[in-house]
Structure formats: C-alpha cells, structure tokens
Amino acid sequence: MRHHAACIAMLLCASHAFGASFDCAKAASNVEKTICADKSLNALDEQLGQQYQETLTNLTADEATNTRTAQRNWLTERNTCESQAANERDCLKSSMSGRLKALQTLSDNGAKALDSAIADIPSKPADAATRLRAYRGGLASAWLVYLHQFEPTAAVTGSEAQARHKIAVNALSDDTFAQSVLQDVENDPKLSRDQKVLTLLRMQIERADYGGARPYVHCFVFARQGDAAYDAMGGLYGSSRDGSAPVCQPAGNLFEQPAWKRLNDAFQPLMEAIGSQGGTIRFASYASFSVLELRATLSPRDFLKPAMRKNAQDSTGDLRAWRDSKDWPDAQRQAALKVLPDVQTTTAKWLREQRGLSEQDAQQAARAIVFSWINERMALANDSLEAASN
Structure with a gap:
C-alpha cells in the first residue's frame, strides 16, 4: 500500500533525468539512450528514482535541500560515463548502484531520526512537535495534525494544523x-473529528516503509485514543489494500496460549477455503481480526461495554449447525467446539493475571472476546462462501 511519486524531483525532471518515470521516447543524451537500451540499467534507474523519492520523505527540509543538490552533482558525475565508450554500461551500473546504496543509507538514518521524534509524542509532545516541524513531508505533517487534535501541550496552533x-x-x-x-x-457527519484525523495519519503510515526493518512507532495511539484509533486503523478500503492496515501486534501473549492455538488450528481449514474462494473484501475482515486481538489484549475492558457484549452472541449454535464439510471438515469443527471452554478459561485467567480484571469482569470479557473472535470468522465464511457459490 505504498505509493511513491513517479518523478524523482522537479530539479531532475527539468534536466530530463526522470528516474522512475524515465521517458525513453524522449531520451536526449547518450547516457539516457544507453539506459533505455539496457533492461537491467532501466530497472536500476527506476529503483533509484523510487528510492530518491522515499529518501526525501524521511529527511528534514534542510536535509532534503542538501540531498537534491547532491543528486544534481551525482547526475553530472554519472554522465561522465559517456566518455568511457566500451565500458559505459559498467560505469553506469557502478555509479547508479553506488548512489542507490548511499540513498538507502541516508533514508534509513533519516527514518530513524523521524521515528525518534514520533516516539517522543506520549512523553514529550512539545519537543516532538518542535522536531517534527523541521520536516515538510506528509507523515510528519499528519503527526502535527494529530498533536493539534490530541495533545494541547504540544502547542500546535490551529492555523499550523490546517496548513x-x-x-x-x-x-x-x-x-x-x-x-x-x-x-x-x-465529509461523513457521523464520524468524529478524532477518527478523521487518525484516518489521515493511518494513510501516511501506510505510505511509509513500516512493517519490516522499520518497526511501527504509532502503537501508543491505540491505548491513548481508544475507539477512534481502532476504527481508523482497521478495515477501511474493503479491498486487498486492507492487507497493509497498520494494526500493531497484540499487547501480550494471550493468543499464543495452547488453547487459543488449538482453536485457531481448528478454524484453519475454513480460513483457507475463504482465502481460495473469497473476494478481496476479505482483507478488511482480516484487518478487523487484527484489531480485535490487539483490543482484547490492550483494552480488554472495552469488551465489558454493553454494545460489545451484545455483539458477542454465543456462537456454539452456529458452529453446531454448520453443514458444509467440504470447506470445513466435521472433525475440525468439532475440535473448535471442544476447545471453547478451555479458551474461555485461559482468557479469563490471562485477563486477571496480566490486566488486573476482577474475576467477574474477566469472565464476562473473556466470553465477549472469544465469541467476537468466532463470530467475525463465521460471518466472513458465510458471506465469502455464499458469494463464491453464486
């Protein structure tokens, strides 16, 4: 779900060095023609252009200015490969590979500095705001909007947030x-301002290179903003794009407990059938699954709310009534039914010991968590498999 801009930068576009959007039909210099004529150089040029754009998003305004100047100087140096005739291709490959590596290092270091500023938000919002103001990209800007909305001591003004x-x-x-x-x-009047701000932030987080070597730093928003964060960060697009929803990992090891693993294993054939037959909207449900597991471990008292408990209807009747043994073998379905008491007991115990809930609250929350977990999967299965059969 990352969507980098096609053009390297205005400076490079003006000099016909387009990087990711290199137009070979308009290649002017011998170097450009050589790149266009060589598939591997063309691919390297595209990668270099994308990396350049990504790097700029991770830098402060001053650093970005310096990087644009360095990129222009590098282009001049790269173009000297034209004088090497027989070795022009090797010269270009070496020059472009070296520049790509340098940009990657610059981007990684910039991302760490930016993420360090973001990580300061819960404890030092004013300091975080000062550091974020040095950036002009979408991610830092979305965080400044967040600070205006949720952290008054950050002193982000209304006009600044608007800009x-x-x-x-x-x-x-x-x-x-x-x-x-x-x-x-x-434009939806039913949604809160909190959710709208968090949705914008979510879209910028998706564009950044998180989830791999760059770990999430926004996980504090779920505990601090509650419902609005869970709603904004979960299923949004109703398509495969929701597969990159920025939902953090569960806050603890509840779902790693043996009983939960047995329940998950019992549902696995059904989930695999959905994956092979369902449409891309299933990714929104997968995002909702992740939200539920995070919420259950981070904010379990939410499951004591009347609305949450009302939606967590006892699923045993639906499990017993399931008749499609092709997509979900009876043995697996029976295994799910059999392990349910252990799952509820395990969950209640975990909530008491790890989250300090009383015995009564732990039992009620555990029931709501378990049946919500099952109901979400059953609803997806019914919708997906019914649609696939039509």
Missing part, C-alpha cells in the same frame, strides 16, 4: 483512490 493537513492530503495526490476514501471519511 499541515493540506500538505498531508496533497502527499496523497498520486493515489486518487486513497484521496477519494479520505474525502468520504472527512
């Missing part, structure tokens, strides 16, 4: 689908 909101939205200009979804969210 930063515009920058964050404009950063989505290469992604018209995301822009249209955001517009729908922001």
